[in-house]
Amino acid sequence: MFSWKKLFGAEKQAVESAQPPTPPNATRPIDQSADAFLRREAVFDRQNHLAGHLFCLQQASLLADAPSELQRQVDARLLAILVSSNEAWNTQLAFIPIGSAVLDHMVIERLPSHNLILLVQLAADTVDADILGKHLLRLRERGIGLGLYRQPRHPLYGLAAQYANFGAIDVPKCEANVVREFSAAFRAAESAFPTHLFAGNIETNDEHRLCLQWHFDYFQGPFASTTPPRPESAQSDPHKVQLLHLLRLVQGDAENAEIAEAMKQDPLLTFRILRYLNSPLLGLNHRIDSLGQALIILGRQRLTRWLSVLLFSVREPNFADWMLVESALTRGRLMEVLANEVMPDQVHDPLFLTGIFSCLDRLLRRPMSEIIDSLPIAEEIRQALLERRGPYAPLLAVAQASEAFDVERMQSTAAAAGIAPDSVNRALLAATAWASEVTEHWE
Numbered sequence: 001m002f003s004w005k006k007l008f009g010a011e012k013q014a015v016e017s018a019q020p021p022t023p024p025n026a027t028r029p030i031d032q033s034a035d036a037f038l039r040r041e042a043v044f045d046r047q048n049h050l051a052g053h054l055f056c057l058q059q060a061s062l063l064a065d066a067p068s069e070l071q072r073q074v075d076a077r078l079l080a081i082l083v084s085s086n087e088a089w090n091t092q093l094a095f096i097p098i099g100s101a102v103l104d105h106m107v108i109e110r111l112p113s114h115n116l117i118l119l120v121q122l123a124a125d126t127v128d129a130d131i132l133g134k135h136l137l138r139l140r141e142r143g144i145g146l147g148l149y150r151q152p153r154h155p156l157y158g159l160a161a162q163y164a165n166f167g168a169i170d171v172p173k174c175e176a177n178v179v180r181e182f183s184a185a186f187r188a189a190e191s192a193f194p195t196h197l198f199a200g201n202i203e204t205n206d207e208h209r210l211c212l213q214w215h216f217d218y219f220q221g222p223f224a225s226t227t228p229p230r231p232e233s234a235q236s237d238p239h240k241v242q243l244l245h246l247l248r249l250v251q252g253d254a255e256n257a258e259i260a261e262a263m264k265q266d267p268l269l270t271f272r273i274l275r276y277l278n279s280p281l282l283g284l285n286h287r288i289d290s291l292g293q294a295l296i297i298l299g300r301q302r303l304t305r306w307l308s309v310l311l312f313s314v315r316e317p318n319f320a321d322w323m324l325v326e327s328a329l330t331r332g333r334l335m336e337v338l339a340n341e342v343m344p345d346q347v348h349d350p351l352f353l354t355g356i357f358s359c360l361d362r363l364l365r366r367p368m369s370e371i372i373d374s375l376p377i378a379e380e381i382r383q384a385l386l387e388r389r390g391p392y393a394p395l396l397a398v399a400q401a402s403e404a405f406d407v408e409r410m411q412s413t414a415a416a417a418g419i420a421p422d423s424v425n426r427a428l429l430a431a432t433a434w435a436s437e438v439t440e441h442w443e
Helices: 004-008 068-083 106-110 129-141 157-161 176-188 205-213 238-251 256-264 267-277 291-311 319-342 349-357 360-364 368-373 379-387 393-401 407-417 421-440
Strands: 038-044 050-057 093-099 116-121 145-149 166-170 196-200 218-220
Touching: 038 319, 038 421, 050 068, 050 218, 050 319, 050 421, 068 093, 068 106, 068 421, 093 145, 093 218, 116 166, 116 196, 129 145, 129 157, 145 157, 166 176, 176 196, 176 205, 196 205, 205 218, 238 256, 238 267, 238 291, 256 267, 256 291, 267 291, 291 319, 291 349, 319 349, 319 360, 319 393, 319 421, 349 379, 349 393, 360 368, 368 379, 379 393, 393 407, 407 421
Parallel strands: 050 093, 093 116, 116 145, 145 166, 166 196, 196 218
Antiparallel strands: 038 050, 038 218
C-alpha cells in the first residue's frame, strides 16, 4: 500500500517549512488600503501551448510570513475580484493560489467550477482535520479542481493530499531530486481523482526541462518570458508579408476589387480569413462565402481589425511567440473594453488597433517608426505609438502596465487615464477570455 508520507520527500531534503512560497516581487507586506490590481501569468502545457493563466494580486498573493488572518483578507480580495466577472476564465484554465484560511469564506461559494483550479497552501494554524476535510470535499463535489502545494512538515498535508487532483510545487525552492520524488510520489498515490502536476515559479529553461522530464503537466514562471524568439524574422513569412500588404490596401484608397484580388493570391490566407469571419467570435447572422462579400458586410474598419489579429497568428509557437500573442491580443482588447467606459461615444476599433500595433516592432523586429510610416493609419494611433501622447496614449499606458507586475505603475497609469482599479481588473479578465477564444481558432 502506498504511503502518503512519501509525498513528504526524503528527510534530508525536507528543508521547506509549512509556510507558503513567496511569489516573485513579494518583498513587503500587503497594504490593505492600496488599490488591488489583478496580476495574470501564463500557464503552459506539455505541448508548449498556452493552457490557461494564474491569477493573483499585483502586490502579492501568498506571503511567507503573513498571519493567517491577513492572508485570508488578501485571498478574499482576490476571489471577490474574480467573481465580479463571469469572464475570468473561458476556454482555458484558471489557476488561483489561495491559503486554506479562506476556504470557509462565503465568496468561495460564488466561484464557478468551470475550468477552475484552486492551488491551496495550508496555513500554519490549520489544525482541525475534520473541518479542513469538509471544506476540501465540498470543493471536490462542486467539480472545482483542487491543487495542493508541497508542504512536507504540515501535520494535515497527508489528509489534504487525498482530496487533491493537482500536486503543486514551488520549483526554485526545491532541489532537483525533491522535484523528482514529489512527481513520483504524487503520481503513484492512490486517489479517487485523476492527478496532474503543476510546476510554479519556474525561473530557467533547465528547470522547465527537469519538470517536463518528470511528467509535470502545467508550467508557470518567468522562464517563458526569457525564452529566446525564433531566429527567423516574421518578415520572411510570406503570409505575414501578404497580410501587411493587405493592411496597406485596406487602410488606403484601394478599391474592394483590388483588395479581394490581392487576397486570392494566397489561398491559405483566404481560407484562414474566411474561417475567422465565420467563427462565433464575430456573431454574424449570415455566413460569409467570398472575400467580396466579407468586404461589403464587415467594412474596412472591421476587416483591418481581423487582418491585424491574423498577423500575430503562429502555427507552431514557442514560449516567446505565445508571450507576444498574449501581449498583442490582450492589449488591443483591454484598451477597447476600457474605452467603453472613458470614451463611450467614440468608435473603439482604433483603440483596439493601437493595442495590437504596439507589439508590431517585436513581431517584425523593426523600429516602430519605420513600421508605422509604412502603414496609412489614423493620426491618433500614430501619436500614441510613437510619441506617447494624444487621446489613446493613457489607455495604452494602462495596457502596457498590466503586463509589468508593478503595482505603482498600475496605480499611476490608471489614475492618469481616470479609471478605477475595479474597471481595469474587469477589462483584463474580459481581454484574457477574448484572447483565449481567438487563439482557439488558430491551427
